[in-house]
Amino acid sequence: MNIRRRLLLVVGAFTIFTGAVMVWAPTVGSTDISLARTFDRSIPWESNVDAQIFFVARLPRVLAGAMVGAALAAAGVVLQALLRNPLATPFTLGVSAGGSLGAMLAVTMNLEFGLLGVTSIPLASFAGSLIATAIVYALAASQRRGLSTSVLLLAGVTLNSFFSALILFVQYLADFTEALRAIRWMMGGLDVAGYAPIVAALPFLLLALAAFAVLPRTLNLLSAGTEAAAAKGINVVSAQRLAFFSASLATGAAVSLGGPIGFIGIIVPHLVRLLIGADHRIVLPASTLFGASFLVLCDLAARTLMAPLEIPVGVVTALIGGPFFLWLLVKRS
Amino acid sequence: MIATKITKKTKVTKVFGSNTKAFRSMFFVCFVVTFVFFVVVSAQPTPRRIISLVPALTEMLFAIGAGPQVVAVSTYDVEPPAVRSLPTVGALLDPDTEKIISLRPDLVLTYGSQTDLQAQLTAAKIPFFDYRHGGLDHIMVTMRALGARTGHVDQAEKAAQSLQSAIDAVRHRVAGRPKPRTLLVFGREPGSLRNIYASGGRGFLHDMLVAAGGADVLDDINQESAQISTEVVLARAPDVILEFNSSNRLNDADLKKVVDPWLKLSSVPAVKNKRVIVLLGSGLTVPGPRVAEGIEKMARALHP
Numbered sequence: 338m339n340i341r342r343r344l345l346l347v348v349g350a351f352t353i354f355t356g357a358v359m360v361w362a363p364t365v366g367s368t369d370i371s372l373a374r375t376f377d378r379s380i381p382w383e384s385n386v387d388a389q390i391f392f393v394a395r396l397p398r399v400l401a402g403a404m405v406g407a408a409l410a411a412a413g414v415v416l417q418a419l420l421r422n423p424l425a426t427p428f429t430l431g432v433s434a435g436g437s438l439g440a441m442l443a444v445t446m447n448l449e450f451g452l453l454g455v456t457s458i459p460l461a462s463f464a465g466s467l468i469a470t471a472i473v474y475a476l477a478a479s480q481r482r483g484l485s486t487s488v489l490l491l492a493g494v495t496l497n498s499f500f501s502a503l504i505l506f507v508q509y510l511a512d513f514t515e516a517l518r519a520i521r522w523m524m525g526g527l528d529v530a531g532y533a534p535i536v537a538a539l540p541f542l543l544l545a546l547a548a549f550a551v552l553p554r555t556l557n558l559l560s561a562g563t564e565a566a567a568a569k570g571i572n573v574v575s576a577q578r579l580a581f582f583s584a585s586l587a588t589g590a591a592v593s594l595g596g597p598i599g600f601i602g603i604i605v606p607h608l609v610r611l612l613i614g615a616d617h618r619i620v621l622p623a624s625t626l627f628g629a630s631f632l633v634l635c636d637l638a639a640r641t642l643m644a645p646l647e648i649p650v651g652v653v654t655a656l657i658g659g660p661f662f663l664w665l666l667v668k669r670s
Numbered sequence: 671m672i673a674t675k676i677t678k679k680t681k682v683t684k685v686f687g688s689n690t691k692a693f694r695s696m697f698f699v700c701f702v703v704t705f706v707f708f709v710v711v712s713a714q715p716t717p718r719r720i721i722s723l724v725p726a727l728t729e730m731l732f733a734i735g736a737g738p739q740v741v742a743v744s745t746y747d748v749e750p751p752a753v754r755s756l757p758t759v760g761a762l763l764d765p766d767t768e769k770i771i772s773l774r775p776d777l778v779l780t781y782g783s784q785t786d787l788q789a790q791l792t793a794a795k796i797p798f799f800d801y802r803h804g805g806l807d808h809i810m811v812t813m814r815a816l817g818a819r820t821g822h823v824d825q826a827e828k829a830a831q832s833l834q835s836a837i838d839a840v841r842h843r844v845a846g847r848p849k850p851r852t853l854l855v856f857g858r859e860p861g862s863l864r865n866i867y868a869s870g871g872r873g874f875l876h877d878m879l880v881a882a883g884g885a886d887v888l889d890d891i892n893q894e895s896a897q898i899s900t901e902v903v904l905a906r907a908p909d910v911i912l913e914f915n916s917s918n919r920l921n922d923a924d925l926k927k928v929v930d931p932w933l934k935l936s937s938v939p940a941v942k943n944k945r946v947i948v949l950l951g952s953g954l955t956v957p958g959p960r961v962a963e964g965i966e967k968m969a970r971a972l973h974p
Contacts (some may be wrong), residue, residue, distance in 0.1 A: 456861035509763075514916075526865060587696045640899055642903070645902040646891065
C-alpha cells in the first residue's frame with residue numbers, strides 16, 4: 338500500500354475515533370443531563386442547569402483535554418526522533434519542570450495578576466517553560482558545530498533535576514495550604530471551568546502544530562542519524578532547531594493549561610508505533626489525534642470514577658496508561 | 671504487665687499449694703507492685719516548659735490558663751498575640767528537633783503524624799502529648815485532656831463548658847429555622863474555579879456548618895476535605911456558598927475579585943440569589959477555642 342493511502346486510512350480512522358470521543362465525552366459525567374434541555378434555547382441560561390453543566394463544566398474540560406493530550410503526544414514523537422531516544426518525553430528536556438517551577442512560584446508567592454481572563458498560575462507556568470527552553474537551547478547551541486543532541490539531552494535532563502529540586506525547595510518553604518495546592522497542581526487537572534485559558538493557549542498550540550506539520554519527513558531522516566540526514570540534503574541544524582522549539586512550545590502551552598500530566602508523551606507515541614509502524618509521516622498525525630482522545634477519556638475517568646470526588650488526571654493517565662501499554666508490549670513481542 | 675502478674679500468681683498457687691498464708695502474702699506483694707507501678711506512671715509532674723507544635727493546641731493552652739508555661743510554638747502560630755514573641759521550632763512537616771531539645775521542654779504537644787519527632791522525643795526522654803484533629807466535640811475533649819496534663823483541670827473544665835455553651839447558644843438560636851443547603855469552600859486556585867476544596871460530611875468544619883444551622887451539600891462524602899469539580903457545584907446547586915478566605919481584611923475591589931469566578935455558575939441558587947458569602951480570617955479553620963466565633967459568623971451568614 339502506498340504511503341498516501343496508508344496515511345489517509347490511518348489518519349482517517351484516528352480522526353473518526355477522536356471525533357467520536359469528543360462528541361461523546363461531554364454528554365457523560367458525574368451527573369445525568371438531558372441533551373434536549375441542554376440545547377433548548379427557550380430555557381433561559383440562568384435557569385438551565387443542564388446547559389451550564391454541558392457548556393461551563395464539561396465542554397471546556399474536553400477541549401482542554403484534547404489540546405493538552407494532542408500537544409504532549411506530538412511533542413513526545415518529535416523529541417523521541419530528535420534525541421533518537423525512545424525514552425524521551427516532553428518532560429525530558431526540563432521545559433515542563435521550568436513551567437512547574439513558574440506555577441509553584443505563583444502559588445506560593447500568592448501572585449494574583451491576570452491577563453485576558455487567564456490567571457497568574459498558567460501565565461507564570463508558560464513563562465517558566467519559555468525560560469527553561471531558552472536556557473537549554475543556549476547550552477546546546479554553545480558548541481561550535483550546530484546543535485548537539487547529546488548536549489541537548491544532558492543539559493535538559495540536568496536542568497530538569499535542578500528545577501525539580503527548586504520546586505521541592507519552594508514547596509518546602511511554603512505554608513501548609515499553599516504546599517498542598519502546589520502539590521495538587523503537579524498532579525494535573527483539566528477542570529478549567531471556562532474558555533479563557535483555552536483561547537489563550539490555542540495560538541501557541543496551533544503554531545507548534547503548524548511546525549509539526551512540516552517535520553515528519555525530516556524526523557524520519559533525523560531518526561536515522563544526523564549524517565544520513567545531511568547526506569540527503571537536509572539542513573540538520575535548522576531542522577533540529579525547529580523540532581526543539583516547536584516541541585517545547587507545545588509542551589509549555591500544554592503544561593500551563595493542564596499541569597504536568599505524565600505518561601501521555603511516552604505511551605501514546607509508542608502505542609501508535611506498535612499499532613501502525615514507525616513512519617513519522619503517519620505516526621505524528623496519528624499520535625496527535627490519539628493523544629487528544631486518550632487524555633479526554635482519561636479525564637472522563639478522572640471526573641466520573643470517584644464522583645463527586647475528582648481524581649487528579651495525571652494519576653489516571655499513569656494508572657490506565659501504564660498497564661495498558663505493558664499489556665500491548667507483551668502481546669506484541 | 672498485668673497479664674504477666676496473673677500468670678505469676680497462678681504459678682505461685684501451684685508451688686505453694688494449699689499454703690494460703692504464703693499465697694496471701696504473695697498476692698499482697700503483687701498488688702502493691704501493681705499499685706506502685708500505676709501511681710508512678712500516672713503521677714507525671716506538672717509541666718513547666720511546654721512546646722506546642724499545633725496552633726489549635728496553643729490556643730487551647732492559653733484559654734485554660736497554661737499560657738505562662740508555654741516556652742516555644744510552631745512557625746504557624748499567630749494566636750493569641752502573646753505567642754508572637756515566643757521562639758519558634760518549626761512546624762508540622764519540619765519540626766526543629768535540635769532546637770526543641772535544646773529548649774529543655776518537659777512536655778511537647780505534637781500532631782499524630784509526627785511519628786519521627788515522637789520517636790526522637792521518646793529517645794530523649796521528653797514526654798509528649800499526641801493529638802489529631804477530630805470533630806467539633808473533640809475540641810472540648812482535648813481542652814479537658816490538656817487541663818489534666820498541664821495542671822489546670824478546673825480552668826479547662828470552665829473553658830470547655832463556656833465554649834460548649836457558646837456553641838449551644840448558636841445551635842439553639844438557629845434551631846427550627848430552615849437549613850440552607852450550603853457548600854463550604856476552603857480553598858481553590860485564585861481567580862478561577864479550579865481545584866475547589868470543600869468540606870465533606872465529616873470533621874470539625876462540617877460540624878461547625880451544621881451547628882450554624884446549615885445543611886452540607888456534600889454530606890454524603892465521608893471525608894473532611896473533598897476536591898470537587900465545577901460540575902458537582904452545578905449539580906448540587908447549593909443555596910449558599912460559604913467561602914473561607916484567610917485574609918483578615920479585604921476591600922470591595924478585592925472581595926469582588928474573589929467572588930467573580932463564581933458568577934459563571936449562574937444557575938446555582940447561591941449565585942442567582944447573591945448568596946456567595948466570603949468569610950474572612952485565618953482563625954476559621956483552627957479547631958480551637960475561637961471555634962464558637964467561627965460558628966457565630968457562619969450562622970449570621972446563613973441566617974441573616
